[in-house]
Amino acid sequence: MKSLYRKLLVRLHPYKTLHFDYLMRMRTSLAGESMLHEGNIYALDYACRHLPDEGAVLEIGSFAGMSANVISWLLRQHHKERPFYTCDPWIYDGYHDHIKADDPNYMAHFEGSQNITREEYTDFIRESFIRNTSLFSRDLLPHAIQLHAQDFFKAWGKNTPQTDVFGRKAPTGGPLSLVYIDGDHSYDAARQDVEKSLEWLVPGGFLLLDDSADFWQYGSALLAKEMRRWKNVSLVMKNPNYLYQKI
Numbered sequence: 583m584k585s586l587y588r589k590l591l592v593r594l595h596p597y598k599t600l601h602f603d604y605l606m607r608m609r610t611s612l613a614g615e616s617m618l619h620e621g622n623i624y625a626l627d628y629a630c631r632h633l634p635d636e637g638a639v640l641e642i643g644s645f646a647g648m649s650a651n652v653i654s655w656l657l658r659q660h661h662k663e664r665p666f667y668t669c670d671p672w673i674y675d676g677y678h679d680h681i682k683a684d685d686p687n688y689m690a691h692f693e694g695s696q697n698i699t700r701e702e703y704t705d706f707i708r709e710s711f712i713r714n715t716s717l718f719s720r721d722l723l724p725h726a727i728q729l730h731a732q733d734f735f736k737a738w739g740k741n742t743p744q745t746d747v748f749g750r751k752a753p754t755g756g757p758l759s760l761v762y763i764d765g766d767h768s769y770d771a772a773r774q775d776v777e778k779s780l781e782w783l784v785p786g787g788f789l790l791l792d793d794s795a796d797f798w799q800y801g802s803a804l805l806a807k808e809m810r811r812w813k814n815v816s817l818v819m820k821n822p823n824y825l826y827q828k829i
């Protein structure tokens with residue numbers, strides 16, 4: 583039933599994909615494969631090919647490192663080895679938090695499990711990120727900062743150096759050339775991420791919003807549609823998520 587629905591969606595909203603042996607093997611080796619829509623890889627490839635001459639690259643929301651590995655690979659493929667940053671607080675949202683907030687047992691554990699705490703799970707994902715990027719992105723290892731995007735941008739605005747999850751000192755601040763937004767998909771959070779990114783993006787810089795396709799109900803999808811009327815961005819493609827370029 584699910585796959586029938588997926589087939590129908592693809593027929594209604596066709597998108598372009600890229601096929602490389604490296605990406606196929608890497609993606610099937612890591613957790614989080616289903617979180618990275620393959621249309622995003624095509625859009626990220628376009629952005630990396632046409633990246634402005636200056637500016638670091640930022641990913642908001644890293645999970646276990648799938649999209650970070652794809653971005654670092656594309657940057658290397660296109661000889662655009664820019665400073666690369668990611669941020670993620672590695673927080674856990676249960677599927678039923680909105681109706682089970684009063685159940686301390688549910689709120690403390692991984693999806694109804696009795697013996698896996700949320701903290702153990704998020705530590706596991708964070709450690710997976712470190713392992714996965716240490717292998718597949720070793721030639722362009724991102725400065726992965728364990729912060730909410732909002733706090734990341736505060737640090738970025740004040741040039742406050744951070745320590746990344748690999749224990750390296752990371753300078754912050756300066757222009758950005760590409761931001762991949764895949765953190766909190768609520769309208770308010772996605773809007774803050776977009777507005778903050780636009781403050782730092784150079785003209786010609788790119789913004790890709792995950793979960794923004796027309797068939798989604800997320801706040802990020804509502805925002806992406808609204809942005810079509812904004813004067814400071816132009817739509818590059820919907821594949822089916824929205825890729826914008828700063829004017």
Ligand SMILES: C[S@@+](CC[C@H](N)C(=O)[O-])C[C@H]1O[C@@H](n2cnc3c(N)ncnc32)[C@H](O)[C@@H]1O
Nearest residue numbers: 618643644645648649672673730731764765766
């Ligand atoms: C869908 S996953 C990201 C998947 C990843 N981009 C990939 O494709 O491999 C969303 C991630 O966003 C993180 N997140 C949630 N709220 C955030 C925020 N305010 N700032 C940054 N990251 C956030 C979560 O901890 C989670 O790991």
